[in-house]
Amino acid sequence: MTRPTGFPRADAEHDFLRARRGQVLSRLSTWLRREPDDVNIMLPFHEVVDALGYAGESRIGPRVITLDSIVGTVDRSRDFDRRFRPTSGRVRERWERLALAARRGEAIPPIEVYRVGELHFIIDGHHRVSVAHAHGLSTIEAQITVVRTKLNPTGIRYRGxxxxxxxxxxxxxxxxxxxxxxxxxxxxxxxxxxxxxxxxxxxxxxxxxxxxxxxxxxxxxxxxxxxxxxxxxxxxxxxxxxxxxxxxxxxxxxxxxxxxxxxxxxxxxxxxxxxxxxxx
Known part of the structure; x- marks a missing residue:
């Protein structure tokens, strides 16, 4: 998180602009290095489970998880990149509202995720994860449902x-x-x-x-x-x-x-x- 100016609303606006700038620069860097197109794309949960084979699930409740373990989403892959930086201005209003609440120290509810092996996929809470990344946090509280698969997910990094x-x-x-x-x-x-x-x-x-x-x-x-x-x-x-x-x-x-x-x-x-x- 950048040093506060004393004006939380202005700081929240700056947080969003900084996150958007980081996303644009990351896309440019990927293009210049000729890296695969999927390097900055979140993994789609249903495609992952289909590839590994669904074997069951169970809810284990709230846990603290690392942000880096969150690699995918159930249904919001177009709004955020792999590092949960906003890909457009479409999410700005809600994003800045959450960033403002975080800067004021207000309580933020846990996100909801599926756990597949050591990987996590967001069901609800994309904006909260994005703001947490922007503020330099390394962990977040999450309600977890563990999904068991026929194949071990080890080795999955990108969509390919x-x-x-x-x-x-x-x-x-x-x-x-x-x-x-x-x-x-x-x-x-x-x-x-x-x-x-x-x-x-x-x-x-x-x-x-x-x-x-x-x-x-x-x-x-x-x-x-x-x-x-x-x-x-x-x-x-x-x-x-x-x-x-x-x-x-x-x-x-x-x-x-x-x-x-x-x-x-x-x-x-x-x-x-x-x-x-x-x-x-």
Whole structure:
């Protein structure tokens, strides 16, 4: 908060103008650095939950939360940027009224948020959060509803991150890995999850044909991880074929190359050597 002049109303007006100026300068800086368009956009709550998969919710009541943990909103993404600076003069009247109340030391009611992992999304209280940021505060009181999701929200920073989460959720519905296996299969490119899902399903189909009996998705997923993914990625590491990829990315690459170059589904030393000689 800037030093008060002794005229709270004038100070509140200056607070708003300073916040607007900061938002405009941030947009200009983003454009000059050629950063992605979503770097200053709040995360939409419903898109996040859809990407992660809704699993339930519970209300835990009032808590003090950090302002930096508030990254998104339910329905007001156009009025404020990622740092809750006003994006236009449309919110000015209410914003300055709250800033004036804060400068006079009046009681401000808690905001309402959804909590997803360590992230918070505003249901009600956008102006209060914006004013708190402008006044240099680091925390705010909030009424919290915890939303549980099928996927861990760790790694979400920008809207573009939701694509990876969404494709991973769909992959895990097709290939329901659990525990260590689930954590071990990671892709950077969301499209790779779709390709890997098709590959695992094809592997499972061939397995059921060979054994002459039906196996459900959960058991097939675990068998693929134990009998195919783990030994193959072990061979790839020994053959120095992983590089800067994740194990899953390396597996998908060599599985596709194996069939394209050698027309086989088997794995042995001859296959690995053929792939090694063609990797460049």
């Amino acid at each position: 991150d939701l694509i990876v989460k969404d494709y991973r959720r769909l992959f895990l519905e097709r290939v329901p890995l659990t525990g260590h296996a689930r954590a071990s299969v990671i892709m950077s490119d969301p499209w790779d999850y779709a390709q890997l899902g098709e590959h695992v399903e094809a592997w499972g189909f061939r397995l059921m044909q060979d054994e002459g009996r039906f196996t459900d998705r959960a058991k097939l997923a675990q068998r693929w991880f134990d009998e195919e993914f783990t030994p193959v990625t072990g061979m790839l590491r020994q053959a120095d074929l992983v590089g800067d990829r994740t194990d899953a990315e390396a597996y998908l690459w060599v599985a596709a190359e194996r069939y394209r170059l050698i027309r086989t589904h088997r794995w042995d030393d001859d296959v690995i050597e053929a792939l090694r000689s063609r990797r460049h």
